Amino acid sequence: MERKDIIVIGGGAAALSFSVMAGSSRRVTVLERGARVGKKLLATGNGRCNLTGVGICAEDYNIPERVGGFLKRFPPEAAVRFFNSLGLETRVIGGRVYPYSECASSVSDALIAAAADVGAEFLTRREVREVRRTEDGFVVSVAVLGERGEEKGRESYLARNVVLATGSYATTGKDSLALFAALGHRVRPFAPSLTPLVTDRASVKGLNGVRVKCVASLGGIRAEGEILFRDYGLSGIAALDLSALVARGKVRAGEEISLDLAPERTEEELAEHFEKFSYYPASRALKGMFHSRLAERIEERAGARADARTLARVIKRYTLTLSGTADASAAQVMSGGLAMAQFDDDLCSRQVPGAYAIGEALDVDGICGGANLQWAWMSAFAAAQALKKGKMLLHDRAGTAPYSCLA
Ligand SMILES: Cc1cc2nc3c(=O)[nH]c(=O)nc-3n(C[C@H](O)[C@H](O)[C@H](O)COP(=O)(O)OP(=O)(O)OC[C@H]3O[C@@H](n4cnc5c(N)ncnc54)[C@H](O)[C@@H]3O)c2cc1C
Incomplete structure (x- = not known):
């Protein structure tokens, strides 16, 4: 030997x-x-x-x-x-x-x-x-x-x-x-860990490939950075960081993920902004801020003829339900x-x-x-x-x- x-x-x-x-x-x-x-x-x-x-x-x-x-x-x-x-x-x-x-x-x-x-x-x-x-x-x-x-x-x-x-x-x-x-x-x-989050399909439907700079929150922890929507959930640095909480057993399937899609603006500032453009259809002002597919989803969530305050609230709290994480291969x-x-x-x-x-x-x-x-x-x-x-x-x-x- x-x-x-x-x-x-x-x-x-x-x-x-x-x-x-x-x-x-x-x-x-x-x-x-x-x-x-x-x-x-x-x-x-x-x-x-x-x-x-x-x-x-x-x-x-x-x-x-x-x-x-x-x-x-x-x-x-x-x-x-x-x-x-x-x-x-x-x-x-x-x-x-x-x-x-x-x-x-x-x-x-x-x-x-x-x-x-x-x-x-x-x-x-x-x-x-x-x-x-x-x-x-x-x-x-x-x-x-x-x-x-x-x-x-x-x-x-x-x-x-x-x-x-x-x-x-x-x-x-x-x-x-x-x-x-x-x-x-x-x-x-x-x-x-440091892997995409799997969420309910309805919240990400039609958004595959859309990127947004946001603050994502899960289980009381905030992660700042890019989110990349996938047809199974969320990828991007902010999602990867939050996946560590799932891996460490700190949060479980069924908990809410909340995305602040415009972190550098307050809800009031956003509401004022949409107020200013209230003579336009909401979709036009939303598309001036977000990827057109994300704008459509925000409008859909806010509901038909939503007022400026409701649009601002949906943008600050775009919620999804956590199902788990992607597997070790990702x-x-x-x-x-x-x-x-x-x-x-x-x-x-x-x-x-x-x-x-x-x-x-x-x-x-x-x-x-x-x-x-x-x-x-x-x-x-x-x-x-x-x-x-x-x-x-x-x-x-x-x-x-x-x-x-x-x-
Ligand atoms: C796609 C990807 C991107 C990443 N990017 C970053 C980044 O940018 N920054 C960062 O900080 N971290 C990053 N990481 C994480 C980082 O790569 C790991 O934390 C780091 O490589 C761990 O180093 P390690 O030496 O402990 O293990 P590894 O790098 O996994 O090395 C272990 C080695 O042991 C060998 N081995 C296993 N079992 C046996 C055995 N029985 N006999 C002989 N050999 C064996 C394996 O073949 C392997 O080569 C990334 C990881 C991945 C997968």
């Missing part, structure tokens, strides 16, 4: 940044199921990779009380400095940070090159099937996959530390949390994962000393705007710092680690 120092399971954003941050003091081997590492990164931010955001705060995540400490240690500015130090220039567009090239491949290329510089090893088409704790360390059992994903052989490694970085099955992929569940970790089942992240309570502030397992988890595999999910990649970087930073400082040796001295080979 080949011996390795640190094995990282999964080769996504968290694993790549971890490999760089761990530096050359510890040898990192990344085992990735796919044909290449960093594949999901290429799809982020519509191919532009929104790698972090100005002003990301703990409240942007499902468990602010835990995420706050990680943000303090590695805030968005540190993420920008980290990427700049790899030679990657960045630009800020509307508070979101992108690579200067606005090409996601620039981010993965920079990480892969820097990881190679510090001697990280990437083994692709390696699917980890089992992680076992033994007296001598972690035995990692791997299936070697062929081009069509067929199993071609088996390998086993003995590692001093393992880092689970298997992400989630948002968009594509497979759930590998079972690898750590088998070691005694609790898992909150994954639910699709989601940017999954809410759920390994319970954070079982990991310390270095993301070292309290159950199994020497085992770490980073990125989306943990039960941390954020809203749109770079919060999820920011979590990948800051969780990688926490684990890398601990492993660089030889945290396992401290565990050994405390007598909590059962291995003999670690000192």
Whole structure:
């Protein structure tokens, strides 16, 4: 059995940044199921990779009380400095940070090159099937996959530390949390987040493809940004952000979604506006403000010969009924994962000393705007710092680690 120092399971954003941050003091081997590492990164931010955001705060995540400490240690500015130090220039567009090239491949290329510089090893088409704790360390059992994903052989490694970085099955992929569940970790089942909202069909009928800048409210939470009407419900940033509430079990099907279709105007201002044009049919004034199909729906809701006040009220409160969310194939992240309570502030397992988890595999999910990649970087930073400082040796001295080979 080949011996390795640190094995990282999964080769996504968290694993790549971890490999760089761990530096050359510890040898990192990344085992990735796919044909290449960093594949999901290429799809982020519509191919532009929104790698972090100005002003990301703990409240942007499902468990602010835990995420706050990680943000303090590695805030968005540190993420920008980290990427700049790899030679990657960045630009800020509307508070979101992108690579200067606005090409996601620039981010993965920079990480892969820097990881190679510090001697990280990437083994692709390696699917980890089992992680076992033994007296001598972690035995990692791997299936070697062929081009069509067929199993071609088996390998086993003995590692001093393992880092689970298997992400989630948002968009594509497979759930590998079972690898750590088998070691005694609790898992909150994954639910699709940052995904379109499914609503009653009547409220969106005929509106497929219409976009509007609005404020959307659900369960007392407001989300500002674009809404894109679909024939099954709502997409766009504001809808995606609200889907996190559904994923986290904070709201349920049947609740009301309310759209303020003209957030920069008060109801009174709108009523005055329509009053001024009351000699026109309402449809004409509405079409002067909204996409013609949306204008028709507003007029329909307000009723025949609606007065200016009623039109204003419908515009400020265009309501729909929530049915649920789209499935994982449309989601940017999954809410759920390994319970954070079982990991310390270095993301070292309290159950199994020497085992770490980073990125989306943990039960941390954020809203749109770079919060999820920011979590990948800051969780990688926490684990890398601990492993660089030889945290396992401290565990050994405390007598909590059962291995003999670690000192
Ligand atoms: C379409 C899309 C757009 C997005 N855009 C943004 C954005 O602009 N900004 C932002 O902040 N976030 C964005 N996200 C979310 C962000 O991409 C994820 O939060 C982030 O990639 C998570 O990183 P990770 O390394 O934890 O997991 P992943 O990137 O999911 O990587 C996990 C890796 O582990 C591998 N793996 C899994 N199981 C095994 C196994 N058993 N053995 C070996 N390998 C295994 C997988 O093949 C995968 O390569 C987007 C997501 C999607 C899907």
